[in-house]
Amino acid sequence: MTNRPLALITGASSGIGAAMALTFAERGHDLVLLARRRDRLQEVATRAGERGAAVETLAADLSTPEGLAAAAERAAAGDVRLLISNAGASGYAPLQNVPAADLDALWRLNATAPVTLAHAVLPSLLARGEGGIMAVASLLAFSGGLSAPGMPARTLYAAAKSATVTFVRTLAGELAGSGVHATVVCPGQVATEWSGGANRNRPDAMTPEEVATAAAVAVARRETVCVPGLAGPEALDRLQEAERALLAAGSRSSLAERYATAAP
Template sequence: MTRALALITGAASGIGRAYARRLASAHDFVLVDLRAEPLADVADELRQAGAAVESLAADLSTQDGIAKVTGRLAKGDVRLLISNAGAGGYARLADVAPEDVAPVLTLNGVAHIQLVHAALPGMLAADAGTIVTVASLLAFSAAQTNEGIPHRTLYAAAKASLVAFTRTLAVELAGTNIRTQVLCPSVVATEFNHGAGFDAPIAMTAEDVAQAGLTGLSLGETVCIPGLEDQAAVLEAFAAAETAVLNGGFRPALAARYRQPEEASDR
């Protein structure tokens, strides 16, 4: 059996590790994580399951770390990219140190886009491939004032950009055999959410999130929200609202509320 090559970031634990375990029967791997020791443990586990594994220790909040992984992707042999690495960065914007702004945005947004950009040429040449970016349900939380949601300005901004990126990319790739998906889990029972104020009873397991993502791919879902029962109807309404905003605002005349009183009375 021919085994496809999957590159997974954030592979040492949580969702990344759960994906790797589910894929081990049919895939070989390039595993990426900042933490070399737990990454080696996952690699050993997958080798025992019969997979060939390369390990890359890389910090994807830095351009050097991104370059290390994009250089590997440039070989063109990866057919499944699961861009999962991220960090919370939960804080009020005013409380974020200036030197932390770029790393948070890079790890949670920019790195994903650069990795996808590097993986695409090989997939397009083969006319085969799958791209999964892992965002968050908080990508849709900008208007929420619920005090139970953590402060998240930078994190939500990065993840919202990732949702828009992946959805738009799916339109660009229509007509090819390359599938794209953005995975938007809520709270997941991993160390990622320590310190965010979440209690375990509301958390989904990483294994369930990975199962949802892979099943969603088989269903043709570009957006996968693991806990949302009526996803198709909700996302259809969401897209309709976007269309109303886009079409309604695409006109040369000012909306009435922005006109001078005498100008409004002339119309």
């Protein structure tokens, strides 16, 4: 019998997910590791076991309804204390170039899965009055109005990650005082297999181990938004102030003059 809390990590076969598995194993968690590739999962499980964790693996593809249902069933079992929704795929392409058959799968993996799994695990966390929910998003969640050289075609991906950021931030407020916390991790460039390994040789790319360390510290501190490369919280504070100002300025009972005047 173990007293170590149990963390369920999706997308755990490589990259940030594998680094999360090893980091949380070292910090005293047992693990349920979930991804599509059973052989790669077993490799990570062996390494996590060497760090003291009892490890269970579950092969499932969260981009499919069946895979997501299997993951939700495991999350709802009542023993998970920390959910880490990390699985994702870039699907980088202009929207018109994304095959129609891929739209649902990409959205399910990047946006629906974190919500579905959080919904599944919440009853047991709330009943216990402790635990956490983490989702890995991206700095690209904040890039909707920006264009810059080298920035990928990302409409579907950025929209999904923006939805995840808003979901976790709002959920964190909903959970205030319950003992359960919610954190969203928004890394920038990370040197992994992601998008064909394009970031592996970038000088501005962070290691997945550094992202996992930041995430573990953020969970321990009960931070709502974790940006691993951000030196201080001031930018996030300014973002929240701008949101408040926008809501206050736009919540009016009369039409703004710039819309009330007919265009020439």
